[in-house]
Structure formats: C-alpha cells, structure tokens
Amino acid sequence: MSGKNINITLKVWRQKNQREAGAFKEYVAKNVSTDASFLEMLDAVNEELISKGDDPIAFDHDCREGICGSCGFMINGNAHGPLKSTTVCQLHMRNFNDGDFLTLEPWRAQAFPLIKDLTVDRSALDRIIRSGGYISVNTGNAPDGNAIMIPKTAADEAFNAATCIGCGACVASCKNASAALFTSAKISHLGLLPQGAVEGEKRALNMVGQMDKEGFGACTSTGSCSASCPKDISLVNIARMNRDYMKASFSKKPETHAGDGA
C-alpha cells in the first residue's frame, strides 16, 4: 500500500445531549495513515481523547462495509464527504491532503433529533417503513424460483431501489430536509414487484402520510439527495412516488361488505 501519513485539522460539533447547547471544537489528527478509513481516523482521535480523560466524539457505525446504513455525518457540508456513492466508513484518508481543515457536523433535520455529537435519532425513517405495512406472500415452503414471473426490468428497478440502506444522507443533504428519496425508494422496491403490488396504493398513501407527519420537508427536485446517496438511488423513484400517491389519492375507495349495495 501507499503508506503515507498526513495531518488533518478537524472542527467537530460537540453536544452532550439535546438539552445542552452544542459548539464546534477543534482537534488535530496527527500522523494519519492515508490507508485508514475516515472512521478509523476518528477512532485514533478518540483513543487520544480517552487517554487524556476527555469524552470521545460520538458517531454511529456498525458494519464499516458500507452496507448497514449506521454511519454518516457531514464533512465540509457534504453528506458522507466529498466522494459520490460512498459512506463515511468507506471513505479513505487518501482522498484528503496533508493540512486539510474539515468541518464535521451531524445530520441536521427537525425530524432527526440529536442524540450526542455526530449521532442523531433516525427512528422517523423506521416509522415510515412500518407505516408501509405488509406484503401479501404465501407462507409455508419456499416457492419455486420462477413460480412468480417478474420482468427483468421490474426486478432491476426494484432491486436498485432496495439497495437504500436508510442512512439518512438524503434528508441531511436536502435543503428542505425532505425524506422523499428514502420514502420513494421504499415505495418503489415493494410496489414494482407482483408480491408488493397488491398493497401498492395503500402503501403509497400511508408512507407519504407518515413522511409528512414526521415533519420532513417537501421535495424541490434539487437532486442533492441522489448525489449524496451512497447507493445512488435515483430521482426517478420520487417521480414514481408522486405518480403512485396521486393515483392512489384519486382512486381511493372505502372498504365495503357483501350486500352493502343491495
């Protein structure tokens, strides 16, 4: 490997909890290997803080493979840092230069209350998923591979939408803190497949309703969300959500019982 070491100055948002006011604090990350990931660099800074008896910088992380959606914060105003299609855990220090000055801020949105430092509460996204409800599948033995016919293009698009890891970068990077990209990816990945199509309209209505209830803003089609998305979720999903929601709103019928019309 290249084996170079660099020094970085960090300006990090420190905040004990929601009740206490936060402020930026500067730290110098010395002798950072360019092969280290951004989170490994923060680990080293934290080791030093702990050895000095200071409180380490809190940040979310889990798999460190870019697939779980736990990590994420703003680096110089960009969600997940300067690279596209990357989470901060997969961002390496070779993308930075010696002497760089980096501002680290937590995801900011009214619907993401701050927990501590760079960690925020993203359970609003979980509640949107929950509002989507179930899909109709038969229980019992696993069905045969191709028992349900799915066009290749539909499968591709559904899978592309399903790659959303729910990290919240779309909300964080949106000037309106809109969750349109996230919600639309969830609506698309179930609605495009025959198993999820049955509840498609209800799902679109409920998920958009929950998204609004959580206090996320409206989509202004700036495209910041898609550009910041580690999984490159496309704006086309938002268009599909708008279409599905509109269709569902106008065709919504009340549930009836046999004999109601008699």
Added chain:
Amino acid sequence: MVSFIQSTVGKKYLMGLSGLVWAGFVFGHMAGNMTILISPDLYNAYGHAIVSNKILLYGTEIALVSALVAHVILAILLTKQNRESRGTRYAAKPNGEKAASFASEWMAIHGSIVLVFIISHLVTFKYGPVYETTVNGVVMRDLARLIYEVFSNPGAVGWYLVSLVLLGFHLTHGVRSIFQSFGLLHPAYQPAIKKAGVVYSIVVAGGFISQPLFVFLTRAVAA
C-alpha cells in the same frame, strides 16, 4: 382530495400545475410582443385584437390570476414548512453535485422579485396612461407609444433586464421540476427534459429582453 392537497406531494403537484399555466403564458406573451420589433402599428393592432375578444381576455385573466394566487400561497406554505423541517442550518456549505443548483436554492427569492415585477409591470402598462391611435381606420389604444416612453428610461430597461433574467432562472428550475412533481420523470427522457427546460427559459427570457432593448436602442428613430 383534502388530504392530497394537504400532503407535500399534493402541494408540489399544484405548485407545478399553477406554474405550468404561467410558463405557457409567458411564451405566448413573449411571442406576441415580438410584433413591437416589426412596427408599432402591428403591435397596437395585435393588442387590440386580444382585448376585443372578451372571452379570450377574461378567460385568460381568470386563469392567470387564480394560478398566480395559488402559486404564491403554496410557495409561502411550502417555504415555511421546508424551513421548519430543516431546522438548524449547517456551518459548512456543500459543493459540487451534492449542492443544490443556484436556481433551486433561490426559488423563493427570485420568485418574490418576479411577483413584484408582475405587479409593477401591470401598473406600468395595463393600468398606465391610455393614448389613442388609429390603425387602418380603427381607433385603438396606442400601447406602443407608452412602451417607447417607458423604455427611453435606462433605469426602466435595467429593471426589466434584471427581472427577466431572474424569470429565466425561475423557469429553468420550474419547467424541469414540473415533470418531477407530476411523476413524469424517466431515465430515458431526464437529460432531454433538463436541456429542454434550459432552452425554453433562454428563449422566453431572451425574447422578452430583446423587446425593451430594441425599443431603447431605436427610440431615436421612432421619436
């Protein structure tokens, strides 16, 4: 229906629909006014033909005013909601693709200036001084004379240039976003829609700008 209008998706849909009315109107308005570049008489005759057709005139006016009122009310509601949703702003600004475009970032600002412009434009011309002229034996309003008077003032020309450039920016984001809000975005057409939005805005803003500039530069000939 009510929940559709109250939802963010529904509000953006109506925002696009009301914007579409104006996006279509400005093109027609710009194209028709091009007659001023040909001759004041032709321009006056064109204006007279429009105001003589009361159904067309009032129909258009009702559509435009209701679309404008809806657009402005929705803009205020959405901007307020979006500011609340964002909450704390970031200390550092994003850059490159991860940043919002100039046009989309400042939509509310240039939208407000365009609104002031529309009102002042109506006060200046529609409700301005009425001169009379006779074209081919028909007595009609001499709007061309008023235009030559107004645009002999470099200040007025400057105000129109600035407002029309901002209208152009407003349109670039608006025309493109209509497709998104209506749910018509498709990967195959996306780049074409983006380009078409820019071309449309340049044609409308450029066409409009040519009119006060032409009048200002040639006023000596007409005077």
